[in-house]
Amino acid sequence: MPVPALKAKDYKSDIKPVWCPGCGHFAVLSALTKAMAHLGLVKEKVAVVSGIGCSSRLPAYIDSYGFHGIHGRALAAASGLKAARPDLTVVVAGGDGDGFSIGGNHFLHACRRNMDMTYIVMDNEVYGMTKGQASPTTRPTWSNSKMTPHGTGIPCFNPAAIALAAGAGFIARGYSGQPSEMTRLLVEAIEYPGFAFVQVLSGCVTFRPDQRSWKEDVHPFINDVPTEDRIKAAQIIQADDGMATGVIYASQYPVWQPDNQKETELSLLEEEFDL
């Protein structure tokens, strides 16, 4: 007898999110479960890996295997998992602080290593879990944090540009206020054979109520996207105000996977030491 198809709701665990009402992350959770249902993923063959932060609580809310690790290291843990278990669908989730600040180095190298996984960064331009400090994507003049009373004064991190420069083959941007489009982005990202990076503008109602205006600010790309052309992608990203949504770049690069057909026994390998 065929197993009835799972609905999005079936991919949610029975743990209630700790997020604030109105948090954009609810929409990401919903879109991810819809994408999983659409792809008909087998729950126990999915692993959701995260670091620390509001968004990194996501794995517990998905009914699959999960790893809620330490701040900034989700991509590393996910890379080890994928290398050891290529049969799993690996989804990595986190925030802008987790991914671009403390985890910045892992972000660069995950892009260029190009293992088959999806990385969702819920970007709200703020550290929510530590009560509202400026993050790498915070505009330099935002001065509402006690830690940076005059604003950071430094330019913000451009995730798409850096992902492209670091060698990512799939780059997309979504918005939590556009859950249907986000679902499409996530489906494409999960299906993409390689490292798929999805930046989701996911507003923080508590520390960045100003982000409510995002629904007026987001817009489609004016250029034809996605492009397979790296140079065009670079131009599009540089010309963009950071608020355009859609798949920006989709190209193919060699995927890192272990080359490990078992071909011998340990006892035979040990013969090299015999005298």
Add this chain to the structure above:
Amino acid sequence: MSSDPAVVIDTVAEFLVHALELEEASGDHYDELADSMEIHNNIQVAELFRKLAGFSRQHAKEVQQRTEGMRLPKLTPWDFKWKCPSSPESFCMEEASYLMTITQAMEIALFNEIRGRDFYIQVAEHTANEEVMKIANEMAEEEGWHVEMLREWQTSLREERPLEDLDPPNMPE
């Protein structure tokens, strides 16, 4: 009559898939809001959302009954013919806040219910299928009652002062 294929729904099955998604998503959305309001101890608003979730679930049940025996098309989440970026009764999420008053919550609810009603009206206006038009009109009428009911409820409420954040956010990690 519009010929824009993005909004035209010409079969009963396709229409009911939309109605079902709209009502289920709305129910999920209100429940989610109610859950998070409960976590933040905004009980009055949580109760309102819970009640609205109940309405949506009742509607979903009714739609479900209409679909019995029918072969429904499978739509991908981004192929639904909404004119807004999500299912019509699940919008305005970012307007929620744990400090919101019942009046503000009512505004969100009203906004969503009106959009739900308008979706059904729009389907009825654009369809060439009489059966679709008939059901859509019925459902638009029902949503219209909800809108009226919410409006009455709203006028009966006293003007409240916005809640103060007496216990500001924690740092859990």
Add this chain to the structure above:
Amino acid sequence: MNKNQADDSSSSFSVAVTGSGGSGAVTTGRILLEAAAYSGFQGLMTRSAGPQIRGGESAAMVRFSADPVECMGDQYDLLVALDWLNIERFADEIPLSDKSLILCDPAAGEVPVLLRSNGAEIREVPFKVFASGLPEGRLNMVALGAAAVICGLELSAMEVGVRRVLASKGEQVVETALRALGLGYNHDQRPAKTMPLPGKQDNVWSITGNQACGVGALRGGVRFVAAYPITPASEILEWLAPRLEKLGGSLLQAEDELASINMIIGASFGGVPSLTATSGPGLSLMVEGLGLALVSETPVTVVNVMRGGPSTGIPTKSEQSDLNIALYGLHGDAPHLVFAPLSIRDCVFTTQWAVQLAEHLQTISLVLSDQSLGQSRAIVETPSALDLPWRRTIEASPDGDYRRYQITAENISAMTLPGTPGGMYTADGLEHNVRGTPSSMAVDHREQLNKRLRKLEDFDFGDEWAEIEGEGTQCIITWGSSAGVVKEVAWQFRQQGNAIRTIAIRLLAPLQRRALSQAIEGMNRILVVEQNHGGQLFQYLCAQDVLPMTASSLAQPGPLPLRPGRILRALDE
């Protein structure tokens, strides 16, 4: 037990080969060791170099004996000087006496005063002249031939050594080397001292400590390794990389140690026994990840090949100074396993044991090897393959009420692996309840703290926690690589008709307090010997309240190796 441990005076032979980088000192030492092995000796080769990537000056120290060799002696029988470049740098490392012999080339210039002053006999052989008579002739091979005579090794054994070490360079190179070797061998036939040749032995390995850790890891079931290069641990990772692939596993080079520790945690969460290797600076970066593995009960093993510290310290030299970070580095109450191999050969067993216990106890194992073990080569009896029973407890078909952190009699809870229906859970660095759900409740914290402590404290580690030898009322306690020199001291002590007990600790945490207390019962003289400045083991044993007030500490930091004579003097003090 090494009843017949080599000593300085008669039963072992110690050779140092020095030269400018590129002169072939290390290759010369390596061939000498292999030839000695072919003649039936066991042996040890350590090396020393300056800080340069290449060039500079380098030295190979070889000691061989009919019995196991686990440390260098107090002095050298023979110094083979290929040239005199910066020889003074090695003066401390290569002690000579009036019983020593210096083999050198008159063309290289006068023997430096520093060396002449100790009264060693000087034997001159024209390395350069002989070598230049051959096309592509190398003077180190001429020196090797001359050294072989002094060591009492036969030409046939030398030829086997040359073939083993140089085979990969092609037949032409081997032929030329053999001709040069012959010229040196036949020039002066007076041996230095004769040791009977034991004859070719079966079941002998030539292996470095780093390779031995790799073998132990594979024997323990490790099939995933994450790697970030660091001196002196890289050889473990380099040795494992191609071999893991052939065994169906994999090695992933990480962007830093923060990544490598988290990579092995991810892989182990996926069900594959996982390991990384590093040294002090890398271990420092891994500490946060170790806490995550410990709390999420995801087994991982880290081999830490210690070097001089703190900070960048002395990367190329050995020191046992990472005991403190290994024991106490983690924040929070974080009981875990700390091991130290007692010899190059023991790197195989200790690493295997550590991996399998990490798997069985679902915790972290730290293995404290060091540069002196890792980068030295030994000729040893083949470590027999052991089928240790310890494995991860896997739940393959969970019922509807699966609890990842269920409290059990042994405090070990069965683990489901991704892919198993009905066993889904989220591993977490946050404190959690039995289901793995984050919890800050006192009752859950206490329950899980107890679980993580008791599973280690209540486990029976057996007799392998230490090697205990000898009787009497005097006792030396040591750990890790210092066990080698301590055993030699004990042998010399017994040769003089005195009794002494040695306790070499292999399992440092959890400390087997009761067993250790029993082992030192009745001792009226206890000396704790280790190669660091602060007496880290001594402090630890004091903190654990196992030592009597009369116990004393001999702690000598790197880079110089601990020598038997220093310990003998300390016992007399």
